[in-house]
Each structure stands twice: as C-alpha cells, then as structure tokens.
Amino acid sequence: MATPAQALSGVTPEALPTPSLLVDRARLARNIDRMRTRLATLGVPLRPHVKTAKCAEITRLMLAGQPGGVTVSTLAEAHDCLDHGITDILYAVGIVPAKLDAVAALVADGAHVTVLLDAPATARDVASRAAALGLELPVMIEIDSDGHRAGLRPDDPALVEAGRILDAGPGTRLAGVLTHAGDSYQCRSASALEAMAERERVCVVGAAARLREAGLRCPHVSVGSTPTALYATRLDGVTEVRAGVYVFMDLVMAGIGVCSVDDIALSVLTSVIGHQHERGRMFVDAGWMALSRDRGTADQPIDQGYGLLRAPDGGPTPDAPDALVVTATSQEHGIVTARDGAAVDLSRWPVGSRLRVLPNHACATAAQHAGYALLDERGRVETYWPRRGGW
Ligand SMILES: Cc1ncc(COP(=O)(O)O)c(C=O)c1O
Known part of the structure; x- marks a missing residue:
C-alpha cells in the first residue's frame, strides 16, 4: 500500500480529502528564515521548540544553521527527535520523579536530556530518583519573568536553595536557568513587545547572576517565545533562544502584530x-x-x-x-x-x-x-x- 506521502505527492489540493491540514512551503521557509536572520543579528543561537509542528521534517528545517539542540513539550516529541538523530533535547515542562524512568530510557538510547523544575522540594525528589537510576541529569531552573505561569522569581531565596540541591548531585547537576515570557501574547504594540523581551532577558540573566554569586555554575541562560524572540533588541547574557509557533505563525501572532x-x-x-x-x-x-x-x-x-x-x-x-x-x-x-x-x-x-x-x-x-x-x-x-x- 502506498504511504500517504507517495499517495499524495504531485496531486492538486482538489484531490485531498477534507478537512486536511495544509502547509505552504514558501511561507514556512520565510518564517524560518526570518527567525534565523533575527537571532543571527542578535548573536544568539536558536533551540527550536518542536511542540508546534511535532514533525521531524519541519524540525530539520528549523535546525538549519543552528547548533542542533531542540526543545520539546512531551516525551513523545523527545522520542521522535531521537529516532531522527537529534540527541540534545531540553524537556521544557516541569519534571516529576515518576517520569525519570522514561528519561533514563531516552538517555540509555543515546539522548542528552535536560529537564526543568522550579522548587527545592522537586529538586530534592528528582535528585534522589535520578541518582537511584544512575543518572547525572542536567536540570534547568524555571524563572518567572512575567507572572504568566510557572517558575521562581529571580529574587526568591528558593532559587539558590534549589540550585544548591541540584549542584550537590549525585543524580543531578545545575544546567542553568530558563524562562518563557508567555505574557508576550498579551502585548499590543512593538514597544510593549520590546519591553517584554527586555524584561524576560533581565529576569533570567539576573537569576543566573544570583546563582553565580552563590558560587554555583550556571552555564545556560535560556529565553523564548516567538513575540519576544522577534522583538528583542539585545540578548546580552542569554545563551539560547527557544521559539516554536513562528514556524507556522497564526492569527494570534497576526493580532499581536508579530506577522501579517x-x-x-x-x-x-x-x-x-x-x-x-x-x-x-x-x-x-x-x-x-x-x-x-x-x-x-x-x-x-x-x-x-x-x-x-x-x-x-x-x-x-x-x-x-x-x-x-x-x-x-x-x-x-x-x-x-x-x-x-x-x-x-x-x-x-x-x-x-x-x-x-x-x-x-x-x-x-x-x-x-x-x-x-x-x-x-x-x-x-x-x-x-x-x-x-x-x-
Ligand atoms: C517553555 C516554552 N518555551 C518556549 C515556547 C515557545 O513559545 P512560542 O510558541 O511563542 O514560540 C513555549 C511555548 O509555549 C514554552 O512553553
């Protein structure tokens, strides 16, 4: 039996069943190129978020010219990336110890998985389970830069406490800090987007500074949402940007003014x-x-x-x-x-x-x-x- 790819290639859209999901190659390429060019100007690499497309072929296009690491929102995405030869995987949804067996299986298959958490108690539980599984798991601490969702405020004493637990190992090591300015979706002007991008940067760079002042290593400083990635005017102190929805864009992004x-x-x-x-x-x-x-x-x-x-x-x-x-x-x-x-x-x-x-x-x-x-x-x-x- 023909695969869907074989059955569909070369036909006109009139031959497709409805409803069908379409992607315009030219617009896709334009969106990818726009993000690549913008971040190249700012001198920071992209760790694309694969949660929007969840598609190996599109991930490959997003990774062109980038170091090769991805962000995922599910372990299924992580498996799919590994199946397609992508090993540097940041799982950017808060981890719980019960998921570490699945993470260990990915690591055994050759993945380099980094996980995320935002509380000392979780750090303790994750460190203990990771040690029992024989892992030395890189962990990012999530920073709340905009009150949108999860994360520690950069001045919360729990930040250094969590950092110390992760740094002490043996199951974990502190990989860095990460924030996602999801509230950028509420911005309504270019100046508001620029201000939000700067707030995202200042919060997470400030969090990294606090950890370093406490004597901890904090190699990675990760920011990202499509609006802030495209409107940031500087990214000093940031080591990577994550973005996902830019690959397709949508009416919400058009309504914010991020695209047409x-x-x-x-x-x-x-x-x-x-x-x-x-x-x-x-x-x-x-x-x-x-x-x-x-x-x-x-x-x-x-x-x-x-x-x-x-x-x-x-x-x-x-x-x-x-x-x-x-x-x-x-x-x-x-x-x-x-x-x-x-x-x-x-x-x-x-x-x-x-x-x-x-x-x-x-x-x-x-x-x-x-x-x-x-x-x-x-x-x-x-x-x-x-x-x-x-x-
Ligand atoms: C942790 C994290 N990073 C990055 C992103 C990418 O944001 P966007 O889809 O606006 O590019 C998301 C999106 O939800 C996210 O949750």
Whole structure:
C-alpha cells in the first residue's frame, strides 16, 4: 500500500480529502528564515521548540544553521527527535520523579536530556530518583519573568536553595536557568513587545547572576517565545533562544502584530457542506475537531472567531476583505458568517466548493491532525509529513 506521502505527492489540493491540514512551503521557509536572520543579528543561537509542528521534517528545517539542540513539550516529541538523530533535547515542562524512568530510557538510547523544575522540594525528589537510576541529569531552573505561569522569581531565596540541591548531585547537576515570557501574547504594540523581551532577558540573566554569586555554575541562560524572540533588541547574557509557533505563525501572532495574515503557513482545507439562505450563512466540514476550540483572538482587537476564511489558493476570498469567519463550531461543522453581520454571498460558494481556514493558534489546530500536506510554490501537494502526537 502506498504511504500517504507517495499517495499524495504531485496531486492538486482538489484531490485531498477534507478537512486536511495544509502547509505552504514558501511561507514556512520565510518564517524560518526570518527567525534565523533575527537571532543571527542578535548573536544568539536558536533551540527550536518542536511542540508546534511535532514533525521531524519541519524540525530539520528549523535546525538549519543552528547548533542542533531542540526543545520539546512531551516525551513523545523527545522520542521522535531521537529516532531522527537529534540527541540534545531540553524537556521544557516541569519534571516529576515518576517520569525519570522514561528519561533514563531516552538517555540509555543515546539522548542528552535536560529537564526543568522550579522548587527545592522537586529538586530534592528528582535528585534522589535520578541518582537511584544512575543518572547525572542536567536540570534547568524555571524563572518567572512575567507572572504568566510557572517558575521562581529571580529574587526568591528558593532559587539558590534549589540550585544548591541540584549542584550537590549525585543524580543531578545545575544546567542553568530558563524562562518563557508567555505574557508576550498579551502585548499590543512593538514597544510593549520590546519591553517584554527586555524584561524576560533581565529576569533570567539576573537569576543566573544570583546563582553565580552563590558560587554555583550556571552555564545556560535560556529565553523564548516567538513575540519576544522577534522583538528583542539585545540578548546580552542569554545563551539560547527557544521559539516554536513562528514556524507556522497564526492569527494570534497576526493580532499581536508579530506577522501579517499573509505570513501564516498553516491552514485547514475545508468543503462547503450546506447553506442557510434565510440566515445568510453556510456550513463547512471543519468543526472543532479540525480547527480546535482555541479562541485566542477573542480578546484581541480583531476577533477571528474559530478561524479566518481564505480562498482555496490561500489568498483572500473575493468577499469584502477578511470578511468570512468561522463564528461557531460543533464537532464536524463550522458555521461561516460575514464579520459585519451582512449575508454571505452564497452564490460564490456552492456546496462542494472549497475554502481554507487560517488557525487562531497553530499549535492547537495542528494537534487535531495526523500530518501535513505540504504545498509547493505552485500550490501542488509536494508530499505528506506525519506528526508525532501523544505524550
Ligand atoms: C517553555 C516554552 N518555551 C518556549 C515556547 C515557545 O513559545 P512560542 O510558541 O511563542 O514560540 C513555549 C511555548 O509555549 C514554552 O512553553
């Protein structure tokens, strides 16, 4: 039986089933190049986050010209990277001792895995379990630079306490400090993004300084989110940047101003499956199963519902500019309405015609699918790339 890649290569998107997840090769390459160029200017390497694409072929493109290490959000991603010859793996979600057997298995298979935690008690438990497993595990301490999520504030006494526990070994060693300014997604201007990037840098560089003042080695200083990576004006003291969603970009990034709608490389190909003339709206076969329930643009100046409609070639539809939006979803239905409440011109979109939906949050939409149909510069399907889901 033909693999999906063999079966799909060379066909036009009209031959694809719907819903299908599409990636535009040219936009993907542009996004990767933009991040590479930006960080080269700032003189700091990229440790790409593979959680957005979860796809070995895309990881390889993200790694071009970089030292070769990746960031993962699941152990499944770590296994997939190792299966594809990538050994330097930072698992950037708080570790618990029960996961260390799985980490030890990765290490036994040749991976160099670094883990993350943010409390002395966890450091103690992880050190003890890691020692029992015969590991000398590099551990990063997570720093809270913006009140967004996990991490220790740089001035928290627990920082040095956790550092001392990790440094004492034998199961662990202190690899450094890491922060993720997730609140950058709330920024609404270039100056706010620049300020957020600087705050992210100052917090984590300050945390590293405190550890070093306490006599501890702190070799790695890791920052990153797509908005801060692209808007940082200096990265002194930082040793690596992590970024993930830049690879596809999405409507949330466009709403922040980090990219334009035309930069978005990911879309869901969908078919019109019905009309409701009296309400001036239509249905497509991309519901929340194909788009996700993410409503990340809901509190942005332009609310894109569950996704913005594009013509089958990826360009704007002939309706009023950016007028068509998926405003409601059920499992396999998307309800498409005009943003301004006007009736959709249903004559333009007969049942069976096709559209594309741009995602609010690329990570969430991609997670609904088993893989990507990659489109070449002429809009033909070049190949199929599988994703590695699960945990
Ligand atoms: C720890 C960590 N680092 C880096 C990133 C990458 O952020 P972005 O997807 O904005 O590039 C994330 C995203 O959630 C993250 O959780």
